[in-house]
Amino acid sequence: MGTREYIRERFFPHLWCPGCGHGIVLNGLLHAVENIGLKKNDIVMVSGIGCSARISGYLDFHTLHTIHGRALAFATGVKMSRPELTLLVPMGDGDALSIGGNHFIHACRRNIDITAIVMNNRVYGMTGGQYSPLSGYGTYATTAPYMNIDPDFDVVAVAKAAGATFVARSTTYHIKQLTDVLEAAILHKGFSVVEIMSQCPTYFGRKNKGGSASDMMEVFRTRTTPIASKEKAEDPSLIERGVFEDREAPEYCEEYHHIIERATKGR
Amino acid sequence: MGKRIGMEVAVAASEAAALCRFDMAAVYPITPQSHIAEHLSDIVNDGRVDASFMTVESEHSALSAVIGASAAGARVITATSSQGLMYMNEIMPIASGMRLPIVMLVANRAVSSPINIWNDHSDIMPMRDTGWVTFFSDNGQEAVDMVIQAYKVAERRDVMLPVNVMMDGFQLTHMVEPLIMPDQEEVDRFLPPLVPYATLHPDKPVSMGTLGMPDIFTESQKSKDVALINSISVIREVWKEWEELFGRKYEPVQTYLTEDADVALVTMGSMGETAEVAVDELRKEGIKAGLIKIKLWRPFPFEDLKNAVKGIRVLAVTDRAVSFGGPGGPVCSEIRSALYDEPSRPVIVNYIIGLGGRDVQVADFMTMVKKAAAGKLSEPYEYYGVRG
Ligand SMILES: Cc1ncc(C[n+]2csc(CCOP(=O)(O)OP(=O)(O)O)c2C)c(N)n1
Ligand code: SF4
Ligand SMILES: [Mg+2]
Numbered sequence: 202m203g204t205r206e207y208i209r210e211r212f213f214p215h216l217w218c219p220g221c222g223h224g225i226v227l228n229g230l231l232h233a234v235e236n237i238g239l240k241k242n243d244i245v246m247v248s249g250i251g252c253s254a255r256i257s258g259y260l261d262f263h264t265l266h267t268i269h270g271r272a273l274a275f276a277t278g279v280k281m282s283r284p285e286l287t288l289l290v291p292m293g294d295g296d297a298l299s300i301g302g303n304h305f306i307h308a309c310r311r312n313i314d315i316t317a318i319v320m321n322n323r324v325y326g327m328t329g330g331q332y333s334p335l336s337g338y339g340t341y342a343t344t345a346p347y348m349n350i351d352p353d354f355d356v357v358a359v360a361k362a363a364g365a366t367f368v369a370r371s372t373t374y375h376i377k378q379l380t381d382v383l384e385a386a387i388l389h390k391g392f393s394v395v396e397i398m399s400q401c402p403t404y405f406g407r408k409n410k411g412g413s414a415s416d417m418m419e420v421f422r423t424r425t426t427p428i429a430s431k432e433k434a435e436d437p438s439l440i441e442r443g444v445f446e447d448r449e450a451p452e453y454c455e456e457y458h459h460i461i462e463r464a465t466k467g468r
Numbered sequence: 469m470g471k472r473i474g475m476e477v478a479v480a481a482s483e484a485a486a487l488c489r490f491d492m493a494a495v496y497p498i499t500p501q502s503h504i505a506e507h508l509s510d511i512v513n514d515g516r517v518d519a520s521f522m523t524v525e526s527e528h529s530a531l532s533a534v535i536g537a538s539a540a541g542a543r544v545i546t547a548t549s550s551q552g553l554m555y556m557n558e559i560m561p562i563a564s565g566m567r568l569p570i571v572m573l574v575a576n577r578a579v580s581s582p583i584n585i586w587n588d589h590s591d592i593m594p595m596r597d598t599g600w601v602t603f604f605s606d607n608g609q610e611a612v613d614m615v616i617q618a619y620k621v622a623e624r625r626d627v628m629l630p631v632n633v634m635m636d637g638f639q640l641t642h643m644v645e646p647l648i649m650p651d652q653e654e655v656d657r658f659l660p661p662l663v664p665y666a667t668l669h670p671d672k673p674v675s676m677g678t679l680g681m682p683d684i685f686t687e688s689q690k691s692k693d694v695a696l697i698n699s700i701s702v703i704r705e706v707w708k709e710w711e712e713l714f715g716r717k718y719e720p721v722q723t724y725l726t727e728d729a730d731v732a733l734v735t736m737g738s739m740g741e742t743a744e745v746a747v748d749e750l751r752k753e754g755i756k757a758g759l760i761k762i763k764l765w766r767p768f769p770f771e772d773l774k775n776a777v778k779g780i781r782v783l784a785v786t787d788r789a790v791s792f793g794g795p796g797g798p799v800c801s802e803i804r805s806a807l808y809d810e811p812s813r814p815v816i817v818n819y820i821i822g823l824g825g826r827d828v829q830v831a832d833f834m835t836m837v838k839k840a841a842a843g844k845l846s847e848p849y850e851y852y853g854v855r856g
Contacts, residue, residue, distance in 0.1 A: 250551075250583070268551055268580055269498075270526065300496070300526040300555075328497040331505065334525060344497070344509040344523050351523075 204231040207241055209261045216255060220414025222373035222399030226291070226320050227256050229376055229397075233383035244287045247276040249301065251293035252327045253320035253399070262289070270300030273308040276315050284454035287387060288315040294335035295325045298354055302334070309363035309392055313453035316386045316393045317365075319356050322401035330404025341408040357445050360394035367393035368446035372421035373400060375442060382444060391452050398425070398440075470648040470714070477608040478503035478641040480649065481573055481633070484615035486511045487655040488571075491542035494522040494533035499585045500637035501549040501575040508545065527552035531559040531572075538568040539676055541664040543619065546570070549637055550577035553591045557598070563630040564599030564692055566676045569622035569662070570630040572600075573615065576737065577637040578824040586825020587637040589737065589788040592765075593798045599692050601631040601699055602765040606740045608645030610763075611635040613716060616650065620659050620706045627699045628665055629692075634765075636738040638825070650714060658713055700767045720769030721776045722761040725751065729758025731782040731841040732814075736762045736799055739786065739821070739828055746833030757837050762799065770806050777807065783814040784840035786821045787849075796820070796849030818849035826853070 208231070217223050234244065241262050248257035250269035257264040263286075267275045276290045297305050297319045308315065324342060325331045332342035337353035360368045367389040369382040379397055386393035400406060400417035411417045426432040428443035475483070482504050485493075493512065495505040505523075512521035524530045527548050534544040548556060553574060563570050578584040579591050592602065601621060605611040611633065618631040635641055650658075666674045680688050700720065707718035724744055726732055735743045740761040750757035760776050760783075762769070777783060787797020795801045800818035807813040817840045822828045836852060839845060 266581070266583060302525060325497055328499055328502045329506065331497045331502070332523060343506045344521075346510060346513050 204235050207231050207234060207261055208259055212259050215259055217252060218403045220400065220402045221252065222322060222397075222401070222414070222418075223253050223256060223320055225373040225376060226253075226318070226379070226397050226399060227259060229379040230256075230289070230291075230318070230383055232380045233387060236380070236384050237387060239287055239387075243285075244289060245276075245279050245283075246289045246291065247272045247279060248291055249296040250327065251296045251325070252401075253291055253293035253322075254296060256291045270296055271304060272296065273301065273304040273315070273317065277308060277311075277313055280313055280315055280454060281457070284314070284458075289318065289387070290315055291318045291320060293326065294319060294321040294323060294356075295333040298356065298359070299334050306359070306363040309360050309365040309394065311453045312364060312366050312391045312450050314390055314392070316383075316389075316395065318383070319394065319396045320399045321356060321396055322399045322405055323353075324401050324405040324408075326401045326404055330401075330408060336405075340405075343404070343408065356394070356396040361446050364392075365394045365446065366391035366448050366450045367444070369394070369444045370396040370398070370440075371442050372398040372418075372425055374418040374421040375425075378442060385444065385447070389447065391450060470650045470654065472646060472648050474644050474646050475608070475649070476503065476642065476644050477611050477635060478575065479507045480608055480645075480647055481611045481615050481635060482507035482511060483649060484612040485545045485571070485573070486517050487650060487652055488543065488616055488619045488659055489517055489661075490545045491519050492522070492534065492537040493519060493545045494524050494530040494537070495547055496524055496527045496530045496552060498527070498549045498552040500577060500587075500641045501547050501552070501573070503641065504547040504573055504575065508547070527555040528559060531556045531563065534570055535559065535563050535566065535568060538563075538570050539566065539668050541662070541667040541669070543662045544570055545573070547573035547575070549575040550579050550585075550591045553595060554579055557595060560595055560598035560600060560630075562677060564696075565688070567628040567665070567692075567695070568630060569619070569628055571615065571618045571622055572630065572632040574632050574634050575637040575641045576634055584824035585637075587639050588823045588825070589634075590790070590823070592632075592634055593789040593791075596766065596798065599629065599696060600766060601627070601629055601696065601703070602634065603631065604634045604736045604763055604765055605640065606738055606761060606763075608640060608643065609647040609716070610718075611640060612647055612649065613710065613714070613718070616655055616659060617706055617710055617718070621699065621703055623662055624702050624706075625665060627695065627702050629695055629699060634737060639738045654713065658709070696767050700764070700769060703764060718763065719772065720762075720764035721772035722763055723776050724759040724761070726758035726760060726776060726780065728756055729780055730756040731784060731837055732758035732760050732777070732780045733833060733837060734760045734762065734783060734785040734799065734803065736765065737788065739788070742828065742830055743786075743833045746830045746837065749830060750834055750837055755837065755841065768802055768806070773803065773806050774810060777814055780814045782840050782843070783816045784819060784836050785816060786819050786836070788820075788822045790820055790823070800849065815843065817845040819852045820849060821852045828852075
């Protein structure tokens, strides 16, 4: 099955700005799904609201278009009732960790077999470039013209601490790695979080003098490094990429099934 | 005496809040409110008001944060739209129950599903019973004026209730309109500094929102209801004072050519301006049309409405939201019950119009009036122009 089979061509051209990183994530995701050989009717994509969440409009899976911040809660409902389906939940940094932060940590904690993709452009792109909980201290935004003083989350650290059993990070520059980690995340049994650093040249770039989309991607190249690399030891300010957590733990739907079996034994 | 300027209404409404010298703003951005969020942020960042600005992680937190600040004695502002307002729903009765003079700007937008970012009133209608004073603006000038009036009403000791000001998303928020921006001196004269009634302060401890057992809960609800009902006389007073100071007249129900009207349209929000043109056109054709605009949704102006409809044969009430499975649109349902006990009342027809940004033009209002006047509406309410 070619990647074209997975998309709804009638909705193209897409609405993302020229240079937006979200299209690269779409590309990587398509290849990951194709590499695994998943049938499109076995995939449910659940999205909230945001430029990132629009990804679900372009994919010919079952798609559930919900509300800002709540995609994981909806997805949990889908997975609990049809555990055999593959659940993919693309979210923006705002969607996942601002308004949806509560659902995010609880989904991690439960270890339900869902793949959460955080397309982190460090800004609320869709609503016009306001700062998000991922913008970080010292950045600029339409709501922080003189500098943002809010510290940011580390998505990987939050996901790990909350109990996610697969946690990875990549960037839109590292398309091969991005595809590989998405593939591994989808295959992982349990709750997987993949943070993808994505560029929003329109707002984050413009407000932070980030230059063009390719300039921003160049920063992803130079300011990130594989986990525990020599470069990281020399320059601790570099952001690590790769798989941070990959462990086995009881998956929620399976545990639920066991408990039902136990409770109804002999009946 | 104020300046005549051209300004985007979202920006102008935020400027009006700045003239009220708010102390604290908490907002979460959402289309089409985002320009308000950004402009409030600019105002605070530029040091034009001595205030703090919080970008919270959701609307739920935005309203919660302004409740906290208001309880601590600050003059506060928040703003939202659509799903954001729905998400505030849980907190809205807390604000009115604690009798906090909060002001909120709402850029009205449809609620999901399906996802729609355009204008209608389906966001505010479910909030009807949360105990807030609710103003509806028709145009940019009214949006500006109502923001300032809102603080005055909210903070009056005989009201002490939150007030929200409706402005239609995009149709108003994103339009550059000519308007008169009052100057600071005038607003200072109109709106005295906030003297909070009960404040969280270590020297004088108070409890707010504490447990209300069955033996007191009903009383608490009645007191909120009575306060809201009684606020209409304060609103009239405040609007009278506004008229004296600024020369612009506000009434809970505003009429246009209704004295000799045979059939009258009823609107709420920016479509009133289009309907006004339709009335002029109908008059040219010899049809005695009139228009009733509702400016105050809560407390509902029962007496004003009864007076406004005197002598009118047919009332064509337009609604920009649906009470699904109910009697039609919420505005019409209100009007029907308001007039039920009247010895003589007009024939009332109900049109559901302009949902999710569907355009309604002068010709549409003319058609609605003609059809209503001819008694051709077979259903209890009609989705005007609907396919299927
Ligand atoms: C309850 C609610 N509040 C606010 C919004 C407005 N809104 C839509 S998308 C968005 C943030 C988008 O940022 P992010 O999730 O980071 O996605 P991006 O657009 O940057 O990809 C906001 C605040 C909404 N749709 N619903
Ligand atoms: S605003 Fe930013 S995130 Fe949204 S499409 Fe444009 S570049 Fe992408
Ligand atoms: Mg974002």
